[in-house]
Every structure is written in C-alpha cells, then in structure tokens.
Amino acid sequence: MAQRIDASTMRQLNKATVLHCVRARSPISRIEIAETTGLNKATVSSLVDELMDEQFVVEVGYGHSKGGRKPILLEFNADAAFTVGLDVQITHVTTTLCNANGTVRWAHTVPMDMGGTDVQEHLLALITAQAANAMAAAPPSPHGVLGIGIALPGMVNFHNGHVYMLPNMGVVDWDIRSALMERFRVPVFVDNDANCGAWAAYRMNPTTKNLVYISAGIGIGAGIVIGGQLYRGSRGVAGEYGHTTIVAMGVRCTCGNYGCWERYAAEESLLCYLAENGVTDFQDVEEDFVEKVVRAANKGNHGCVQALVTLGRFLGIGMANIANTLNPDAVFFGGHLSHAYKYLLPQLKSSMDLKSVQPVRETPILLANSDSVAIGAAGIALAETLYQSDFVEN
Numbered sequence: 076m077a078q079r080i081d082a083s084t085m086r087q088l089n090k091a092t093v094l095h096c097v098r099a100r101s102p103i104s105r106i107e108i109a110e111t112t113g114l115n116k117a118t119v120s121s122l123v124d125e126l127m128d129e130q131f132v133v134e135v136g137y138g139h140s141k142g143g144r145k146p147i148l149l150e151f152n153a154d155a156a157f158t159v160g161l162d163v164q165i166t167h168v169t170t171t172l173c174n175a176n177g178t179v180r181w182a183h184t185v186p187m188d189m190g191g192t193d194v195q196e197h198l199l200a201l202i203t204a205q206a207a208n209a210m211a212a213a214p215p216s217p218h219g220v221l222g223i224g225i226a227l228p229g230m231v232n233f234h235n236g237h238v239y240m241l242p243n244m245g246v247v248d249w250d251i252r253s254a255l256m257e258r259f260r261v262p263v264f265v266d267n268d269a270n271c272g273a274w275a276a277y278r279m280n281p282t283t284k285n286l287v288y289i290s291a292g293i294g295i296g297a298g299i300v301i302g303g304q305l306y307r308g309s310r311g312v313a314g315e316y317g318h319t320t321i322v323a324m325g326v327r328c329t330c331g332n333y334g335c336w337e338r339y340a341a342e343e344s345l346l347c348y349l350a351e352n353g354v355t356d357f358q359d360v361e362e363d364f365v366e367k368v369v370r371a372a373n374k375g376n377h378g379c380v381q382a383l384v385t386l387g388r389f390l391g392i393g394m395a396n397i398a399n400t401l402n403p404d405a406v407f408f409g410g411h412l413s414h415a416y417k418y419l420l421p422q423l424k425s426s427m428d429l430k431s432v433q434p435v436r437e438t439p440i441l442l443a444n445s446d447s448v449a450i451g452a453a454g455i456a457l458a459e460t461l462y463q464s465d466f467v468e469n
C-alpha cells in the first residue's frame with residue numbers, strides 16, 4: 076500500500092535531496108539542481124534560500140552561461156556542522172571529529188585499560204570523556220556538533236541502542252544508548268564496529284554500492300552495504316560471519332558454538348600458528364602484537380611468515396563464503412589484522428580462487444582506511460541527524 080506523506084515531510088525530504096545534491100556535486104547551479112533532482116525551479120530556489128540561511132550552502136561565484144545570464148554556483152559548507160565518532164576496541168579507543176563531508180578535523184587514540192570490576196561504568200566514563208574532548212575540539216560553526224556515533228565490537232541493535240553482547244569485554248544485555256543519552260545534549264547512536272567500517276567504505280567510494288567490510292582483530296565481524304544502504308538485519312546483528320562454522324566440531328568459541336571462523340582467523344589464532352611454527356616470543360595478544368609479528372616477518376623470520384600464511388588461508392576461506400553468498404562489488408579488509416595486509420593478501424586471493432564460485436573469484440579485496448570505523452561512526456551520526464540526507468538516493 077502506498078504510504079501517505081504530509082506536505083511538511085515532503086518538504087523535508089526535498090530539502091534533504093537538494094542538500095545531498097549540492098554536497099555530492101559542488102559547485103552546482105540552481106538550474107542544475109532542478110535538472111538533477113527533477114524538482115521544479117521554484118521549489119529548488121526556495122529550498123536553497125533556506126539552506127543558505129542555515130549556512131549549509133554558500134554562493135561561490137558564477138558558472139558558464141548557456142545563453143542568458145551566468146548562473147550563480149553553490150557549494151556545500153561542510154564545516155557548518157560536525158559529528159563525533161568513537162571506535163571502542165578492547166585494546167584502544169579512537170575518537171574522531173568529522174565535518175559534514177566526513178573529513179576528519181580532529182582525532183585521538185587512547186589505550187583501553189579494562190582493569191577494574193565494573194566494566195560498564197568504566198566504558199561509560201571512557202566514552203564520555205573521549206566524546207567530550209572531541210566536542211571541545213570542534214571549531215566555531217553555525218550548528219556545532221549534531222550527534223555522536225559509537226562503534227562497539229559486538230552484537231548491537233542500532234535501532235534501540237541495546238547491546239546484546241560484547242563477547243571480548245564480558246558485557247551482555249546493556250542499554251548503553253540510554254545511559255549515554257543522559258550524559259550528552261546531542262543524540263547518541265550505537266552500532267557494530269564493522270557496520271561503521273562498511274558505512275565509511277561506502278561514503279569514501281560512493282559508486283561501490285554493494286560491499287562488505289571485514290573487521291578482523293580480536294574477533295571477526297562484517298558490515299554489509301547493499302544498494303548504498305547498510306543492511307543490519309531483522310534484529311541488528313547481520314554480518315556475524317565470525318560465528319559461522321568453518322570446521323565441524325572444531326575449537327570451542329566464546330559464543331558457545333564450535334568451529335567458528337573467528338577461532339581460526341583472528342589474533343588468538345595467529346598466536347597458535349606462531350607456536351605451531353616454533354615462534355615462542357609472543358605469549359599474548361598485546362596492543363601492537365600484529366605489528367611486531369609483521370616486523371619479525373620483514374626481517375626474515377620464517378616461522379612468522381608461515382604463521383601469517385596459515386592465518387591468511389583461513390581468513391580467505393571466510394571471505395570466499397561471503398563472496399559466494401553476497402556477490403559484492405568489493406570486500407574491504409580492516410581491523411587490526413589488516414596491518415599484516417602484505418602477507419595476508421596473496422593468501423586471501425588464493426583462497427578466493429579455490430573456494431568461491433567462478434563469477435565472484437575476481438571480487439576485489441581492498442585495504443580499508445585505518446580510521447574507517449571511527450569515521451563511519453561519525454558518518455552514521457551525521458546521516459541520522461542532517462535531514463537523514465544519506466538515506467535519500469541521488
């Protein structure tokens with residue numbers, strides 16, 4: 076059944092469409108906006124006036140005439156508003172302040188100290204302090220900070236802000252969004268870290284409308300963008316590929332199951348493969364564990380190279396499963412293990428060749444931007460606050 080839309084909602088949608096068009100195609104004239112969006116000239120003119128009053132759009136000079144007067148060109152004022160994004164990991168927290176184009180204006184990383192008994196209070200205090208620092212770093216602007224996005228390493232329901240489980244932090248069933256909303260005057264959004272990474276990958280590559288972002292580190296998660304929209308699933312936990320079985324009756328996992336992908340292709344797995352190859356220098360998955368293994372491999376440590384090869388094969392098996400099920404335009408590889416990209420990529424490609432069906436074998440595997448998750452968290456907060464403009468097709 077067709078949905079009824081009232082005049083005010085329609086105007087807001089049209090305004091989002093105009094804003095999105097200016098943002099994507101600056102510099103652009105009013106007539107070009109009308110031609111691109113299909114809106115009539117009078118509507119475009121009136122909405123542009125509103126957006127100029129709000130300082131989201133500015134006039135920047137004259138374009139070429141196609142006969143008659145030269146058209147005035149418009150540009151999106153990306154520094155009219157900001158959002159904050161946090162990537163909360165078990166080893167560190169990265170915080171970014173991004174403008175309305177997703178450009179990072181300020182970033183800071185602090186190590187995570189999971190000491191203490193009350194993990195939830197500890198996380199709340201840390202997130203609050205880091206987000207407050209980012210807000211204080213925002214330059215003067217007409218609209219200030221519009222919202223805060225928090226990326227968490229676990230199962231999160233974006234729609235109600237409920238955390239089902241952060242398996243490597245020992246947190247279950249937590250309404251974190253409500254707790255954070257009490258602490259800030261701007262809206263707070265929480266999402267899975269891989270979803271945030273996927274959203275950033277899409278915003279940085281807007282023609283890649285079908286993609287998967289794999290976050291591989293302490294655990295493995297995936298964010299899925301289909302047709303330019305994040306796919307979160309019915310209860311918000313789509314993309315839990317880390318807990319798909321790749322070895323029947325294999326190693327027990329934190330989720331309670333056996334043989335999950337992340338038991339064979341995450342950082343703990345690399346520790347096991349190092350031991351199997353006679354490398355005993357590493358006892359724990361400390362903060363710069365992967366970087367140290369890569370440095371040793373670069374110096375010719377054969378055991379380290381072999382351990383990375385084994386890890387790459389298992390990572391590639393899971394990626395081939397994803398390519399077979401979703402047939403994306405590209406797979407973006409992020410998370411801490413992506414620091415070993417040089418050693419892992421040949422194995423990922425060879426597993427893709429061996430394990431995926433012929434039409435998807437050439438799926439590009441691309442290295443994600445290292446701050447993707449925090450940038451994506453800020454991007455989701457932007458999409459949810461700035462007229463929901465990211466959800467309007469251009």
Ligand SMILES: [Zn+2]
Binds near residue numbers: 330331
């Ligand atoms: Zn599992």
